[in-house]
Amino acid sequence: MDISPTIFIVPTGIGCEVGGFAGDALPTAKLLASASGCLITHPNVMNGGTLSEKDKNIFYVEGYSLDRLAKGEIALKRVKQQKIGIIFDSAIESKILIRHLQVADACVSTLGINVHSYVVTKKPLNIVFDSDSSEMSSGIIENPDTLIDSGKCLIEKGVTAIAIVAKFPDDSDSFDTNIYREGKGVDPISGVEAVISHLISKSLKVPCAHAPALNPIELNENLDPRAAAEEIGYTFLPSVLIGLSNAPDIVELPAKHELISLHPDQIESIVVPNGALGGEAVLAGIEKGLNIISVKNQNTLKVTNEFYDYPNLFEVNNYLEAAGIILAIKKGINLNSIKRPLKKIKNFTVSD
Amino acid sequence: MKLSSVDLYLDWPVSIKLNNLREFIIANLKKEGDVIRWSIVGIQNSIDSFGTKKLKIKAVLAN
Numbered sequence: 001m002d003i004s005p006t007i008f009i010v011p012t013g014i015g016c017e018v019g020g021f022a023g024d025a026l027p028t029a030k031l032l033a034s035a036s037g038c039l040i041t042h043p044n045v046m047n048g049g050t051l052s053e054k055d056k057n058i059f060y061v062e063g064y065s066l067d068r069l070a071k072g073e074i075a076l077k078r079v080k081q082q083k084i085g086i087i088f089d090s091a092i093e094s095k096i097l098i099r100h101l102q103v104a105d106a107c108v109s110t111l112g113i114n115v116h117s118y119v120v121t122k123k124p125l126n127i128v129f130d131s132d133s134s135e136m137s138s139g140i141i142e143n144p145d146t147l148i149d150s151g152k153c154l155i156e157k158g159v160t161a162i163a164i165v166a167k168f169p170d171d172s173d174s175f176d177t178n179i180y181r182e183g184k185g186v187d188p189i190s191g192v193e194a195v196i197s198h199l200i201s202k203s204l205k206v207p208c209a210h211a212p213a214l215n216p217i218e219l220n221e222n223l224d225p226r227a228a229a230e231e232i233g234y235t236f237l238p239s240v241l242i243g244l245s246n247a248p249d250i251v252e253l254p255a256k257h258e259l260i261s262l263h264p265d266q267i268e269s270i271v272v273p274n275g276a277l278g279g280e281a282v283l284a285g286i287e288k289g290l291n292i293i294s295v296k297n298q299n300t301l302k303v304t305n306e307f308y309d310y311p312n313l314f315e316v317n318n319y320l321e322a323a324g325i326i327l328a329i330k331k332g333i334n335l336n337s338i339k340r341p342l343k344k345i346k347n348f349t350v351s352d
Numbered sequence: 353m354k355l356s357s358v359d360l361y362l363d364w365p366v367s368i369k370l371n372n373l374r375e376f377i378i379a380n381l382k383k384e385g386d387v388i389r390w391s392i393v394g395i396q397n398s399i400d401s402f403g404t405k406k407l408k409i410k411a412v413l414a415n
Binding site for chain 2: 011064130135136138139140141142144145148194195198199202277278279280283284286287301302303306307308309310
């Protein structure tokens, strides 16, 4: 088997130097997918606002489902096309809603994506940010039931994947937003975005992803290139629809009659930023003895292998090195054979 | 359903092996609600002679 299925995680809302902005880990995902032949990653790695890309070697899996995959609870099944429904937060102003609907129409007419229908929530989702996002941005929505009910409605109409667009508070002048746009700090909204999509994944068990609805913001000449993808258009919906268009189906395990494209037992490695070893997928991977490739990628957390002493962990300086490790694993090459100095093999004595 | 953001501080005793850490954390989170999202965001080495580590977990729970 000339693939080495690998999970690639850039945790949301911890200010990663690579991947903490607007789809700025997408080139890295393409590199790792090329090396592994099979990469499983989550929407915020792939979603660059208006920009995104499909790759036949990448499975686009929402974070909650990705954790379940790592735990061995689900498998993935390739599909040619998902039938996408969109949930719009009823707090979205009508002009912005129209912009989003035009994006959906454009994705149908220009990209051939099957965007089937949409629903507007009965109540506003009402986003509330955590006051302290120094370690990880987070928050909640006050009306989760209205979100889930909307998703159920779409499923009943035959939709197989769900995009969610929530109205986020207009804080374009806030300190957090400005330093994020200039390439510093933590994406202030990504934590709540994760909560929204996790709720749909947990409740409805379908592929899903979230795009925020924000009012247009003032031009910033100091914009960091990593945040630029979010400044191109009126919405962030295109990348979500592109990602979901052929996201894999979620197959609950054990599955007797389903065709499976990727079983969790096939996964060999997890690539994760150094310091971010405290997530559920990584801990589940450790339980299974997977290779953990910990990449220097500056972020707010310091949960390192110093505290775990997990033997099957490789610390590397960048994602180019991570790709090399994955290639070696895929080809069954002893990593020690590549490094210098090269130690002699051990000599054991047979005990009585 | 109502969501809440919580910071949970847990002592990680040496009797809990690394392979059981995830289940240990989830068992403690489940006492507070249904788990939507969580991660260890802080960890400190031995705070006592028994080698206990101190964990900080950030979570979103549903009740």
